[in-house]
Amino acid sequence: MDLIVGQGHSYGFYWWEQGGPKSHPTWTKHIIDESFSQAHALLLTEIDGEMQLITGKRYRGHNGNDPGSYDSVVVYAYTLDRKTATFKRHILSMNGTASAGTQFIAADLDKDGDMDLASAGKLGVHIFENLRIDNVPKVMREQHIPLEQIWPFEGEGPIVQQENGRPDLVKNNNENRQ
Ligand SMILES: [Ca+2]
């Protein structure tokens, strides 16, 4: 049995390979990733049919006193090739507000048939929606983009037709041009 260990309050996480006889085991340290600090939570789980290791940076693990406390906050998934014992990194969130916190959970949160993730940290609670199965219409996702879509704002000049603007706004633009 091998081990995967994250540095909760410094840089790096590793896997430790067990060797030797069971009566006198030896342990060899292997680097998985040392690019971020405070990998305070690790989750090894099967997602989309393959084993994945989920981790990331905890934000302000010791209230800003840990190494790397002010680095970008990241959350990564690592797919594991067990034949070569290599981990391939995939970005789930970078420089956003999602963080590792103290635990990840994996569950099909929207019950569409694929496994989603959630974490809670000092920057808030986040859900990572798995888009392998995506039953949400594009128009509905557009409505939930956290941006003000009615622009230019009042007093900022004439309305111009936007290539990807809301259908109702594009219609209004055409009326304004008449
Ligand atoms: Ca799902």
Ligand SMILES: [Ca+2]
């Ligand atoms: Ca999904």
